[in-house]
Amino acid sequence: MSQKGSRANRGNTSLQEEFKVVIVGDGGCGKTSLLTMYTKGVFPKEYVPSVFDKTVVNSRYRGQQFRLHLYDTAGQEDYDRLRPLSYHGVNVVLICYDVLCPSSFDNVFIKWYPEVQHFCAGVPIILVGCKADLRQDKVLMKKLWSTGQNAVTYIQGEEARRKLNAVLYLECSAKYRENVDDLFREATKRALMATRELEKVRKRRSLCALL
Template identity: 40%
Template sequence: PLQQIAPELMKAIYKQLVMVGDVYSGKKCLTLRFSHDQYIDNYQYVDNNVAAIEVDGKHMEFKLCWTAGSEEYDRLRPLSYPKTDVILLCFSIDSPESLEHIMEKWAPEVKLHCPNIPIILIGNKKDLRNDPNTISKLEKVNQAPVTPDEGQAMADLIGACAYLECSAKTNEGVSEVMETAAKAVVNLKTQRNQGSCKCI
């Protein structure tokens, strides 16, 4: 016999969240943390990519999609964008180049294929900012981990709704990322009903 569907599930809001960014920018690990509350370094495959959250009294379920960041997928990646409700533009705090690529590549691509969709800039791997090995490695090439001010400046430059930092490894800031994404979707729907499309 068919199981009775719980009333709260019948009222669920189903949305799609897409993560975009360089290779090794933390997209897969963040997906795994969102959907299974686990961290596995160098995890290659993430199954059952769904995350549920309550926001403003509403039950929301996100289908989570992370996109391949390598150039050979440039033509295939846009296939992930249809029906997207919110974008997480990801860079890695231990990679200043990945932040630069947000402006050079990822923000223009997302705005082309997903106009008027909320964009949230995410600094992943926050745990590496004060990691001695990371600092030493970057110092050898006259670089340093991305600072919060640098991340916020980029968010302002690309017109992101918000800038957040998190660590899938330690779980720091992960819940705030999901909450912000959910609120961005709810607010966008409200603003569209009111005839405007501003970010949160």
């Protein structure tokens, strides 16, 4: 059944190549809104904390259809012991933060990157700056400045990508669907590239074993 308003469509995909995408980040940073806009074309009006939600959608890349298994994880500490179960068999990880919440950006280094490296080292990482549209919200910006903080800049995001050796940094606005489709198209691309590279390595090893 197709999801209206979205380029990601459900369907009969028995012959499609499948990839697992896990989305992590602090609670409330925008992960669920990102997924909901992509899969349903709807922006959630209320914040409802996720526990572990899985959605299966189709993604098209270079004229080919792929099946994405999207895992929305809980960012709260209460689920730290359960969340690692989501990493098994993952093809690409999206580490998200809120550009208007510096602590969520700090936690990319303190919590999320170390966790991802521990449970799925070598898997491609895409760093995602969520709620990019809120930088234009003067009221929220003034409120942030009043606490002595600043919004995380695009340059900071790019610097973080380099430090983490992530394959890509992308800023998104789920509310206005900016870069949302591009993000999951890139996730498909990176998962495909990593899978093909792994296949080449395994093939070379098999040939070496025969020799």
